[in-house]
Amino acid sequence: MTAAEWLRHNAGEIADLTAWHLWLSILPLLIGLLVALPLGRLAHRSRRLYPMLVALAGLVYTVPSLALFILLPKLLSTRILDPVNVVIALSVYTTALLVRVVADGLAAVPADVIQSAHAMGYRSHQRLIRIELPIAVPVIAAGLRVAAVSNVSIVSMAALLGVPQLGSLFTQGFQLHFFTPIVTGVVLSLVIALVLDGLILLAGHSLTPWQPRRSAR
Template sequence: MNAVWQYYLDHRGDIDGWFGTTVWLAVLPVLIGLVIALPIGWAAWRYHWTYTPVTALAGLLYTIPSIALFLILPGILGTKILDPVNVAVALTLYTVALLVRVVADGLGSVSAETMAAASAMGFTGWQRLRKVQLPLAVPVIGAGLRVAAVSNVSLISVASVIGVTQLGQLFVDGNNLDKAAPIVLGLIIFFAMALLFDLLILLGVRVLTPWRRAVAAR
């Protein structure tokens, strides 16, 4: 571990800069992807005939290799191939693809009895969605969000293969220099980052579902 720490100290300026890029590439696509996936998932749940084609399309999108997507997007977006925006857009697409089914299934997991009770209380369709359905679907959506966040963290490193500078560069440097220290350092940082995001999402789900703690305490 001394060699790993020494490598960090020797390259601290570069690594700290890569860390900042990696963090926003990991966080922003998940947030934007969730915002986009919510209405699409709701539509897939609300209009049942769209569920199969929408989720099938999302699943197909998720199977596109990340390297291919990183290379295709510059031609579509008009960006340079080394622009981190390409990675952000690709990860956003993957997040949407993963969460669309999760959102639809989460909304569909709310029982008909619960929805009928909300209607009997005078809730409009929008109020039922906002005050009943979405809160009850939070655990399901949160589970999908955890998968998306951890998956995105691992996919970011792939972009270093085409030259996008972020913490994945540690793996490239380790391979080029035939040194284990940068590779081990990269593994530690990526693992810690994925674990932190996972814990933050778990905490968010816990905060948004206080009734689950009340039920468990009985």
Template structure:
């Protein structure tokens, strides 16, 4: 199994398009995942009864195979990018929700009491005290969700999308390994780069962690 380098140099435009489309699908999913799981996590953190229900429900969603989620969405959103993004978003929920709840749990009660004693309103406490302190744990979840989404986008190749995953179908149908190797390599590269960027982002967002370290 040899790599045909001339194929790669002849297809740089296609590879760029697919990589951009791949990354776009994964990042959109993580964005919507955060948008949904942040408020849900705040609710799960405050209301004990809903906590078990929400975490349990997201766990069940996670056991549903990704191909099944994409397929089950077909009657609703068809063979479109929307189906890909919804499917991936569902997958990010379990990680993001659990980590955000755990992050909020990890904020010391005394810190919250201090904020209350200083007359800070609950919403302000949440935004300026609790969420920033929960950030390291939330970011750990964002990193896992991002890497996972980048890898899962290729499953959507079965429903005609899939970014770099299209290279797998292409290579498979033509019995030609080069696109497949390139697709796997680019997916891994995207995951590593995205993860490194998120580590850097966390470093920028949590200046108080730096002084201690």
């Protein structure tokens, strides 16, 4: 079978796998961000919690993804094939990465800006929502880009357990000694990573029209 034939035959399945891959990458990103925001704020506010949370996040990040995929079913009483394991594992990684990012982003808000807001009579939550978080957007967005790209790459590991996404093309191709599925999977995975990265970059820019524009990184 030639590459073109294979692609034609499997177009539908490839589209399905791509959709799954997207879903499994993006959902944990959102969950991770939602969890990391309050945790990061907590870490930022407490001198004692910050090193603890950062160290914990570092240790969590140390656990290889494949190991986490396998251990989660035991902890959650889910089946090993359940995509929920992947979503939760990646949410945990994303949170671990972003807790520190959010804390550092908030810490990078200039002290005199905070003092001004304080003295002007902003209440604590008003200051967080209207002043600190908007100013921390560039740092958080940079962290989110790293998390997004990593997620897209990690998701494919779940193929070893049989959870369907683009990684499934790798195992298929490997068993058949056939390059086309593997290359297709790698390319699509790269494209997804690139697109997500670009989208977050754009979103970050549109949320921060106030930033001096330097060349994009």
